[in-house]
Amino acid sequence: MTDAPDYRDTVFLPKTDFPMKAGLANKEPAILAKWAADDLYGKLRETRAGKPRFILHDGPPYANGDIHMGHAMNKVLKDIIVRSQSLTGKDAPYVPGWDCHGLPIEWKVEEAYRAKKLNKDEVDPVQFRAECRAYAEKWVGVQKEQFKRLGVQGDWDDPYLTMNYASEAAIVGELLKFAESGQLYRGAKPVMWSPVEKTALAEAEVEYEDITSTQIDVAFEIVESKIPELVGAYAVIWTTTPWTIPVNQALAYGPEVEYTLVELDGRKLLVSFDPALLRQIALRLVGAADHEAWLAAQYEKIVPFKGSDLAGTIARHPMHKLGGFYAKPRPLLAGDFVTTDAGTGLVHMAPDHGEDDFLLCKEHGIAPVFAVEGDGKYRADWEWLAGQGSVINPKFNAPDGPICADLRETGALLAASADFKHSYPHSWRSKAKVIFRCTPQWFIPMDKPIGDGLAPRCGEEEAILKAQGNGATLRDLALGAIQQTRWVPEKGENRITSMVAGRPDWVISRQRAWGVPIAVYVNSKTGDYLRDPAVNARIVAAFEAGGADAWFTADHQDLLGSAHDAADYEPVNDILDVWFDSGCTHAFTVEARYGIGTRADLYLEGSDQHRGWFQSSLLESCGTRGRAPYDAVLTHGFALDGQGRKMSKSQGNVVDPLKIINESGADILRLWVASTDYFEDVRIGKEILAGTSDAYRKLRNTFRYLLGALDGYSDAEKVAPAEMPELERYVLHLLASLDAELKDATAAFEFNRYARALSEFANNDLSAFFFDIRKDSLYCDAPSDPKRRAYRTVLDTLFHALVRYAAPILCFTAEEVWGTRFPDAGSVHLLTWPEVDAGWKDDDLRMRWELLRRYRVKLTGEIEPLRREKVIGSSLEVEVTALSYDAGEAALLRTVDLAELGIVAKVEVCEGDAAVAELAAGSDPIAFEVAKTEYEKCGRCWRHLPEVASDGTLCGRCETVVHG
Template sequence: MCADTPEYKDTLNLPKTDFPMRAGLPKREPEWLARWEKIGIYDRLRDKAAGRKPFTLHDGPPYANGHLHIGHALNKTIKDMIVRSHQMMGHESRYVPGWDCHGLPIEWKIEEQYRAKGLDKDDVPVVDFRQECRKFAAEWVDIQRDEFKRLGITGNWADPYLTMDFHAERVIAEEFMKFLMTGTLYQGSKPVMWSPVEQTALAEAEVEYHDKESFTVWVKFKVADPADSPLAGAYVVIWTTTPWTMPSNKAVVYGDGISYGLYEVTGTPGECWVNVGDKYILADKLAEDVMTRARLETGMYTRVRDVTADELAGLSLTHPLAGAEGSMGEWDDLRDFRAAPFVTDTEGTGFVHCAPSHGMEEFELYRDAGMLEQVITYNVTEDGSFRADLPFFGGKHILREKPKKGDWEGDANAAVIAKLTEVGGLLARGKIKHSYPHSWRSKAPVIYRNTPQWFAAIDRAVGDGQDSYGETIRTRALTSIDELVKFTPQTGRNRLYSMIESRPDWVLSRQRAWGVPLTCFVKKGTLPTDPDFLLRDDAVNARIAEAFEAEGADCWYADGAKEQFLGNDYNAEDYEQVFDVLDVWFDSGSTHAFVLRDRADGTEDGIADVYMEGTDQHRGWFHSSLLQACGTIGRAPYRNVVTHGFTLDEKGNKMSKSLGNTIVPEEVIKQYGADILRLWVAQTDYSADQRIGPEILKGVADSYRRLRNTLRFMLGSLGDFTEEDRVDPAEMPELERWVLHRLSELDDQVRAGYASFDFQSVFQSVFTFATVELSAFYFDIRKDALYCDGDTLRRRAALTVLDALFHRLTTWLAPILVFTMEEVWLERFPGEQSSVHLVDFPDTPADWRDAALAAKWSGIRQVRRAVTAALEIQRREKVIGASLEAAPVVHVEDGDVLGALRSVDFDDICITSDIVLTGDPSPNEAFRLPEVPGVGVVFEKAIGEKCQRCWKILPDVGQHPHPGVCHRCNDALD
């Protein structure tokens, strides 16, 4: 520019905003949190939404015993997006956070603290111990509350629900007593998963499966009865991976449809546990494998004949330890031998040894046969050791108290194997690596152990008159799944249904101290089958409930509690007070009663709109809540079940501290800010397992920067927009009306996505629109008019559209990027009480939708692609530096498309100084884009001088009163 040419930069309408490109989220987010706290935003939302249709997401309570992990962050962020989006779609959207406070993990921590001080838990008064547990839980509730709030989670943090609150403990007890009063509760003795390390029964949800190396043995049972059977003296061989169960063996079973044969040993390789002449009954499909295990090669044994099911029926066997010196007759009784439906010939020997005290299938077999009294043993004590007076094995432990180099193996298996070897009871032995249940908390293996426990019968008629969905808990649950509940994803339905369909009765009792006790009394001298075994009295129940409300569940353990609760109507000496505590899944399963039903911010019908948790909760909270509610209110306590997957590292591996691949929310927030973590959640398909790691987070941060740039452009351009500038859509240029059409389409997509909890589709739709259709297309085109036009209709229309874009993008993204959208909103609408989170999604007028216009502009954009691709080649080859130096000739075969191009300012749309449109055939040298057929572009340079204000190259530059400018800029300067 010459020295005497005016400087026109200050005459442009350049964007003006203090909104920084660098977000600085880690530092600034706490400021917004403090601001929301100050203005009481959650309470203001409740006031604003008064009278609206309620929408309630019921929080599945996290456990109060440690810092948050990435799964917590994923879970709570999804919940927050659900709550916020439904609020902004016109609901009164409520969220009461809660915590699970009872149970083994906390009890285990306090025991560890006691052991460190040289104290024994059993020497401490139970109430003192429970108070320590309560204090521990309360401390972690406070810590986790702050960590959840730092993620930007909105909710009633001032008044959360805790399962250890006195009212909650009262309601949990009342819900249990409903099972008592309807006859659903019973005491039974059956094998349950038992943790010898923690000395308690475990629920399925408290168990996880890991590989374990186990001893495996092939054991010989001799056919003894009838003595004249042609099979007498032969051996039936069983295979087991739990040698420790052999002292509790009471039977062997076979399969009715399996082909069996009698095999005789004709030779031996030398050292082995078989003799020439030994005869073995084996499943034919497995015989070769069994003989190989016994070190016999082909030719060292022969198949003598078939053994039919009729021959097997009625045989009795001797235990390999029968008659052993020092056995004191423990195993001398003949073992039962019968067919069973669970025997297969896919592995083992075709026979299964039965210790019904340690296996559910065997237990059920002999229960149905009416023979439990003959086959149940009590050989294994609470700590996993054999009873002291058990011959040979008394005091031996199945597991160690603590693992040695990761190995929990005790001395019981080795002792049993050694004794079986000594008496000639083994055919072979070895080791196997297999998937085995472990305690989720202690990580120790568990066993099946027969113990007296309290159960909820799920196939017994409840008898409470709430039979709309069935008479039993199971039928009510299955009917609820089919008729009342919508699952996201739908696969969750099948998973939960199959679990409910096949599950056994619910084990309610745990042998622990920290929890809500089973508030019931048993009459001394009666059997569980007697009608008056359990005391059922409404007045007693009412006294218990009132005491729990006033003092909490600790009152159950106070001196004189039994006398107080039984009152004058019963002699306390006639009754035993039950001191087992409830399964913590009963606690959390009951939350619908003391949160949804009892709280002012609950629901009118006690039913939640949404339960949302991880996929493991199909056997956990979804499951227990369904069973519990079906036992007390006759139906599911939820209308929607939404499920997310697990979080893995970038390579798809499970996160583990030992592998060093964990991602800690606190560290992500320190580096990037919580909004980046929230954006990661929104970008993932949470219904499947998700991946996260440093490279993934970098990609998320890049997406965030691109989006932030779009928002910054809008803010800068809208700095001088006023209501006087607003233009009616009917008066707008087509390009602006096309943007409004796209907003109308997006409005439907966003609302549908949020309503179906599909945040990935919401964000992808909005992000693609913002970065591709706005930043790379509409903004790119309209920068010229926004910067250089005077007070033109075109500029005012663009500003009106930017205003519509601003209100929709900020509110649509507010449930996801809670901090950033607040920053954007306050940049434009400052004020002490202002907040984007107090605004609903704006209504979008129906007349913005224009399908014909959209179709027209789809063709225009296609031709534009060909033009910009042609110009990019010229730019790469340094022929031009910018597209404004070009004035291409565009050949278009389709007459309709050509007419559409001529009806708009296609040179502005292509950001060129001029453009020539023609229907003539494209010359050979024309550029063609394969995906845009019928269009050819011939490059030509723009003719004229460069306008010193707008930089277009036009013939009229320099011919106006203002020097060095074009006609448009001259008018703007005037």
């Protein structure tokens, strides 16, 4: 018996060296090295020179530790956007930056001191600052390499650092603009203070955690009132901060609140008459067992009266016998902020430790006393609990702690329990509780009219200010700028608007060592700070030459010059809030590199930056330029674990981006970022990454097929679209539709939509449809066959489009794909958006082929049982009868090669009878009958055709291709 001929060498199978297995973890570092050696970023700047510019201004991370998933998500998203804008032909530079000053770094250096049992305060400030600088330099270097490993392309050789001398000079220059225009003042008011870190904190440096506190009810004896019954009674206050009682100076009541007197243990108590609140008071003072009976007894004698009747009432502090501060009268003051939501309807006032307290007391001439020191202890000369604390220590505030013990001894402690659960501010860095503490600080006012005091500005800024009107405040300008900014997603506008509308004056001073000092001179006699442009210019020049250290080592007489005597001035050594530093980055990065007046096209950070960098940048720019430093702001959510929980080392659920890169490659992480709905919080875990890897594998296989199928392709094969078969023209229509979708997604920064559309096109339209149908033509038609040439022409068009579309997301893989086909053509990232003709779109063709595709899916479903039952091994063994109940659709089916479309041996289209048509009402007007064919199989193309004489011989087409 003669063996059948082997025709494998005559079949044009795809051929490529591009491997199916990616091996990204090993390949990507080599690609990075090549980019660096070729100076790809520099070449891209040269290539895009003179094109419209797109500036994404990088929000600076802190240089203090390895990157985490939040960093990775943020940087990858920025890189995708920058690369996509570059792909559209724009000049899209990316200058990475770092925040190098402030508490995060200083705290780490202090930890090293504490470990050696050394006191940072005893170290020379310049030496300590040098150690902070060295620490920041170390982590800038580490994080830089980690960000580069993610594939982030940027000016890594010249990033911006807030600790660069030029940056520090620019920061102090921006501060002095506020000073010269009168937008700076020093005042004493309560601010959030960290006793652990011994500094004021901004709202953005605070996070809220649930805690359990001691709650106490304290009685203040009333000694004077126009209501006779009140004299000798006790005003009852409720607080969850017992440590503020030693600093109490008054009580507050609500003018519209109703009050009454109740009796307890022979004493009359003044409390709110609100029934719900009175019940809460009874539960605390009497206890659950007896409170109902007690309330019933009180209701028989209650005579309510208005809070306004309490005007002029005076009480005395429970510790009045100590004399001095505690012997002074405690007036009852009307406060609109007093409610009956909780407590007793009366609020004790400590102007040192609450904003409402401070403002109300200030209105009545009651000043803070600064009893609590920076470390949270009472002053050593304080009459009660001198030198004791720390006031945030739960034991110090406990029902058996010193405060409650002393109040109990005087009989003023009516109730105390350590069971009150509530949210409380904590330092973002030390995780310790903070307090409100009145200290002298420097502020930028939100509601002071700016008028003509603003520093000189460009014409655009003058127009903005004129539109706002003379006398606009910083708050006015900021709220107006918010409305003129594009917020992505839109809900970001409402979020930042509410924050700016209600925020207090900006506290810009910190009592730290590492950072840019508030370099102003205060007149020792008047308390005013010096506003002299010549002095300010010398200060900025000194910072340019020697950085911020120049202030601490300065000959201040030299800086003041001959017009001022250094003996008359005190140099301020407080450090600027780091949010002011980062709020100035637009000045020393965007404007310094691209020209005065240039603003960023986009700021992009996590949603927490509405109260952080977005806001500090907005306020800084509005205060000095009258407008926002950005045209658009995009916010993304946070990265959570696979179960939607916040990542925490203590929970052991941290997903390390560096581990993912080392095991799977950065492109997997990049595809995950692009595939998420990053405007909300997103999840990442093993199962999610497995899904991402599968999606990547499918895209990679699409590229592998294209590379193999285009082996040996040249322009000589090209076929014009008008001469192509209908299927090819339909795929060009699909490509044109995809192109429009991706352009729209790019403009909207919606790369979830972008990645999904790209994947669905590759998987559904190409691999499962177009490639599947045309593989027979590719493998078996003659190279000169018009259909095969048209197919390869479309494949070439697809290749050039898809490799570009994928490049912003899969930056390494796209480079590998491009280099495999065009090893000498340079980087894919120098290319621009593919040339896709919008005229390829054809809605008539789309509707026709959508119907055919639906029928193809239906036919595949009918064939599957034969395959499952092993009646056939391949759909090529099937012949089909297509029963059509619609004459128009029958005609449509006869215009295409349904056998080729369905990859079957034969399709016969017949018109079904009316009875069957009636049964088919409401569904597709077509049915398929399938059976195994009796045709023999061609030995080369494996199609079952009537012309094949016996199994293994050639069909007419293959005979022509093989033998001519």
